[in-house]
Every structure is written in structure tokens, then in C-alpha cells.
Amino acid sequence: MISRRSLLQAAALAASxxxxxxxxxxxxxxxxxxxxxxxxxxQTSIVLWSRYVGLTGAAELRLELARDPGFTAIxxxxxxxxxxxxxxxxHARVEDLQPGRWYFYRFVAPGGEISPIGRTRTLPADPxxxxxxxxxxxxxxxxxxxxxxxxxxxRNDLDLLVHLGDYIYESPVDRSDALEALALARRIQPSxxxxxxxxxxxxxxxxxxxxxxxxxxxxxxxxxxxxxxxxANNAWQHGASNHDEGEGTWADRKAAAMQAFREWVPMxxxxxxxxxxxxxxxxxxxxxxxxxxxQQLRLADALAGRSDVSAAVREFQTGPLASPDRTMMGAVQxxxxxxxxxxxxxxxxxxxxxxQQVIMAPTRLPNVTQEWFAPGTVLDDEQQGQxxxxxxxxxxGLPLGLDRWDGYPAAxxxxxxxxxxxxxxxxxxxxxxHNAWAYELVHGGQPAGVELAVQGxxxxxxxxxxxxxxxxxxxxxxxxxxxxxxxxxxxxGYMVLDMSPAGLTNEWLFLPSRSEQxxxxxxxxxxxxxxxxxxxxxx
Ligand SMILES: [Fe+2]
Numbered sequence: 447m448i449s450r451r452s453l454l455q456a457a458a459l460a461a462s463x464x465x466x467x468x469x470x471x472x473x474x475x476x477x478x479x480x481x482x483x484x485x486x487x488x489q490t491s492i493v494l495w496s497r498y499v500g501l502t503g504a505a506e507l508r509l510e511l512a513r514d515p516g517f518t519a520i521x522x523x524x525x526x527x528x529x530x531x532x533x534x535x536x537h538a539r540v541e542d543l544q545p546g547r548w549y550f551y552r553f554v555a556p557g558g559e560i561s562p563i564g565r566t567r568t569l570p571a572d573p574x575x576x577x578x579x580x581x582x583x584x585x586x587x588x589x590x591x592x593x594x595x596x597x598x599x600x601r602n603d604l605d606l607l608v609h610l611g612d613y614i615y616e617s618p619v620d621r622s623d624a625l626e627a628l629a630l631a632r633r634i635q636p637s638x639x640x641x642x643x644x645x646x647x648x649x650x651x652x653x654x655x656x657x658x659x660x661x662x663x664x665x666x667x668x669x670x671x672x673x674x675x676x677x678a679n680n681a682w683q684h685g686a687s688n689h690d691e692g693e694g695t696w697a698d699r700k701a702a703a704m705q706a707f708r709e710w711v712p713m714x715x716x717x718x719x720x721x722x723x724x725x726x727x728x729x730x731x732x733x734x735x736x737x738x739x740x741q742q743l744r745l746a747d748a749l750a751g752r753s754d755v756s757a758a759v760r761e762f763q764t765g766p767l768a769s770p771d772r773t774m775m776g777a778v779q780x781x782x783x784x785x786x787x788x789x790x791x792x793x794x795x796x797x798x799x800x801x802q803q804v805i806m807a808p809t810r811l812p813n814v815t816q817e818w819f820a821p822g823t824v825l826d827d828e829q830q831g832q833x834x835x836x837x838x839x840x841x842x843g844l845p846l847g848l849d850r851w852d853g854y855p856a857a858x859x860x861x862x863x864x865x866x867x868x869x870x871x872x873x874x875x876x877x878x879x880h881n882a883w884a885y886e887l888v889h890g891g892q893p894a895g896v897e898l899a900v901q902g903x904x905x906x907x908x909x910x911x912x913x914x915x916x917x918x919x920x921x922x923x924x925x926x927x928x929x930x931x932x933x934x935x936x937x938x939g940y941m942v943l944d945m946s947p948a949g950l951t952n953e954w955l956f957l958p959s960r961s962e963q964x965x966x967x968x969x970x971x972x973x974x975x976x977x978x979x980x981x982x983x984x985x
Pocket of ligand 1: 584585612675878879880905
């Protein structure tokens with residue numbers, strides 16, 4: 447229940463910040479507060495979402511879904527409950543729809559108030575010549591504008607959106623890389639780290655107030671995958687690097703984060719699932735954080751008290767790092783995916799697309815040259831020492847990060863082995879790194895598929911640490927990593943995966959984020975993949 451006093455307080459707060467752009471103040475605090483959204487599409491069903499705050503607590507809304515935006519041909523009617531128990535978020539899965547169709551939907555409140563009209567689409571069921579997916583990850587609201595969302599919302603040629611995680615960040619607003627003006631303009635709440643249910647709910651409410659994100663959801667269905675920051679940094683099955691005992695139990699925090707995700711994001715409750723896109727692709731949405739991930743290894747533990755670093759690293763690589771017991775997905779999900787890839791290939795489906803969180807291909811740090819730093823940069827002794835250590839460990843064969851699949855090499859081998867055995871045309875989509883990467887995946891010396899990793903919508907990438915010439919940095923990474931064919935380590939944006947039976951193209955689009963609110967595309971990069979090749983072609 448919202449009291450008259452809190453309404454007045456909220457109104458007074460809004461009135462006290464006069465310098466905000468008008469469109470950032472558009473989010474109402476009663477009524478339909480966050481527009482509409484849709485997600486988790488199947489061939490004959492879809493989840494529709496809105497949020498309605500009534501003045502008297504719970505309210506029963508009417509839902510209408512039509513073939514046309516004028517609602518002259520309504521094909522489905524229903525009801526959905528808005529309640530404080532779900533933070534006033536409303537979900538409805540509408541069934542018995544036609545495959546591959548665009549639909550329009552709206553909610554109607556008891557007093558007759560009507561929500562914005564949303565547009566959505568079911569997955570196609572028939573033989574299919576083309577399907578385009580917009581792919582996003584890592585949108586820290588205090589790091590930059592959501593121009594990537596705005597650009598995708600304004601185009602009309604996508605069929606589906608996939609968000610690979612870090613849709614919100616649980617971290618405090620006053621991070622070192624936060625732009626003060628953005629934090630003020632967006633009024634991200636709470637200001638501290640999100641820990642309790644009320645915190646996560648407020649965090650979603652303030653992220654979702656962004657007009658570009660609202661429009662994106664209103665125009666397209668989205669498949670959302672959580673990564674770690676929807677819960678806590680570097681989450682694994684039983685904890686996270688950013689969770690300590692003073693913050694309560696991990697079980698409570700995980701439950702709070704998951705409840706807020708399920709309230710605010712139009713998805714079903716299955717932690718992993720698959721989506722059949724005509725005969726063109728099976729998209730597997732996998733879960734690599736909470737279901738079965740073993741704790742990340744820490745190299746510092748392996749090196750503690752050791753003077754013979756090379757030997758210690760070798761023991762680490764052949765011992766704990768190589769252990770087959772380490773999993774990203776857990777045994778049950780691994781088997782589900784392996785079986786799913788076999789069934790997809792046997793059904794004649796052309797592509798097997800894996801939508802998941804962290805980078806899969808082996809990646810190590812190259813030797814860092816002066817060009818990696820902005821002219822005039824002088825490293826102090828400590829920084830030079832850290833860099834020299836990182837380079838030396840990389841030369842010994844250690845990867846750039848142990849939170850990625852590189853920290854779970856046996857699990858990666860099992861997944862790629864399953865893909866090769868299934869004769870899958872594997873396309874792995876990854877987020878998390880904040881930068882753009884194109885890899886060829888190899889297993890047992892044979893091409894196993896490709897990996898397309900999307901740059902962040904706004905979260906800062908490697909340029910935060912290496913502010914020099916991005917071309918020199920990219921050349922260094924490509925030279926040092928045989929699987930890597932191209933990368934960009936300095937720009938924000940999103941990708942569009944354009945699928946047809948004979949081949950795919952993937953385009954990374956670069957937009958400004960930190961510097962300005964703008965939908966101007968600054969550049970891009972495209973690759974092609976021919977069916978059967980499992981290799982990247984420059985175009
Ligand atoms: Fe991220």
C-alpha cells in the first residue's frame with residue numbers, strides 16, 4: 447500500500463531536482479509505472495509483463511492481445527493480478543497463439559487506465575529463411591548511457607532479443623568508475639550494494655526507468671539470462687566473491703535476487719531452457735552460475751608460500767584446474783544440453799546456438815607494450831610489478847580469467863566434445879567481458895564451432911586499464927591467442943546475429959555510451975559463418 451505521505455515525499459523529491467532531462471522524470475509512481483514487456487517466447491506462447499501500482503493495494507488487470515495495434519482483432523483476453531507481494535509486477539503467459547506472428551498487447555486497470563501498447567512475436571515453427579537476434583550484455587547504469595538499447599528499439603528488423611546477463615549491477619552506486627552526473631540523473635537506488643529483496647527490487651525499478659530500455663522491451667520479446675551481477679559479483683553455486691557473512695546467508699541472498707529477477711523480468715521459472723526457431727536454429731539458454739558451478743579457483747592460493755613459481759603453476763594446471771569434478775553447469779544440465787544438441791541435429795535443425803554468460807575460448811594476456819597505454823602514462827613500481835607478474839603467468843600458460851570457462855577446462859572439453867559428437871553447427875554467444883571478441887572453437891584439433899562475444903551496453907571494458915591504441919591491443923591479443931580471430935577492446939554497443947539456412951552473419955555495432963546520449967553508430971565489424979565450415983570469414 448502506498449501512503450499519501452510517501453506519495454507527497456516522492457513528489458517533493460522529484461521537484462527538488464530541477465536539472466534532469468524531462469524524459470528521465472517520466473516514470474510515474476502510481477499507475478502503469480514501467481510500461482510493458484514480453485519475453486520467454488515459444489512457438490505458441492509468450493510471457494507478457496507490466497507493473498501497475500494501485501492506490502488500494504492489489505488490483506486485477508485485464509489483458510488484451512490482438513493481431514493489430516488498433517486492437518480490432520483481439521485474439522486473447524485474460525486477467526492478471528497486480529499485488530504488493532510481487533512488487534506490483536504482473537506476469538501472464540498467453541497460450542494457444544500462432545507461431546511466427548507479431549502480436550500487440552495492453553493491460554487495462556480496474557479504473558479504465560490503459561497501459562502503453564506493446565509489440566511481441568512468437569517463435570516460428572515452419573521452414574525458415576531468415577531470423578535476426580539482437581544480443582546484449584553488461585549494462586551498468588552508472589557507467590554510461592543505454593544507447594545500444596535505444597538504437598535497437600528504434601530499428602524494425604529484429605525478430606528476438608537475447609540478453610546474456612548483467613542486466614543490473616548489485617554494486618554500490620559510488621563505484622570508482624561511476625559517472626556522478628549519470629548516477630544523479632538516473633537516481634539509481636539503493637545507493638549501497640543490493641543485498642535484501644527490497645534492495646534488488648529498487649535496483650530493477652531504477653534501471654527499468656531508463657527510457658531506452660523501456661522502449662526496447664515494448665518493441666520486442668526478450669530472452670533474459672542472469673549472469674553474476676543480478677545476484678553478486680562472481681557468483682557460484684554456494685557463494686560469490688562479493689558476498690560475506692555480514693550480509694546474511696547466501697541462500698537468503700540468492701532467493702532475494704531470484705525473486706526480484708522473476709518479478710521484474712518477463713521470463714518463466716526454468717533456470718535453463720531451449721527455444722526452437724523454425725528449422726533454422728535451436729537456441730539453448732544455459733545457466734552457468736547458480737545451478738552447478740564449482741567455486742572459482744584462486745591462483746594466489748596455489749602460489750602461497752611457494753618460491754618455485756613455475757612448478758607451483760604446473761601443479762595448479764595439472765591438479766585442481768584440470769579436475770573433471772569442476773563444473774559450470776552441473777552434471778544434469780550438461781546431460782540435458784548434450785541430449786538437446788543431438789535431438790536438434792537429428793531433427794534437421796540447421797544451427798545450434800548456445801546463449802550463455804562467460805567467454806568459452808582459451809584467452810591469455812599478450813605481452814603488453816607501451817602502445818597499450820595512453821601517451822604520457824607512467825606506471826609506478828607497483829603497477830609495473832603487477833604487469834610483469836601477469837605477463838610471466840601468462841607465458842606459463844595461465845588464462846586471463848578463472849571465472850570464465852578457462853577456469854573449468856574439463857567442463858569445456860565435455861561440452862565441446864558433446865557438440866562435435868552431435869555434429870552440431872555450434873554458435874556460442876557470450877557476454878561478461880564488456881568487450882567484443884570473435885573466436886573459432888577447436889576440440890581435439892578439429893573445428894567445433896564459433897564463439898561471438900558481445901561488448902557491454904555501457905559497462906567499461908579493458909580500456910579502463912589500457913587506455914592506449916585499441917588496434918595495438920587487439921593485434922596483441924589475436925597474435926597471442928590462436929582461437930581469437932578479431933577483437934575490439936574499447937567500444938560499447940550490441941550485436942545482431944542474422945541467421946539463414948546456409949550461413950550466418952554477425953555484426954557488432956559500436957555506439958557511444960560514456961560520452962553522450964546518442965543513437966549514432968560510430969562503426970561496426972561483421973563476420974560470416976558458412977554452414978559446415980565452423981570457421982569465421984571476414985566480410
Ligand atoms: Fe558485466
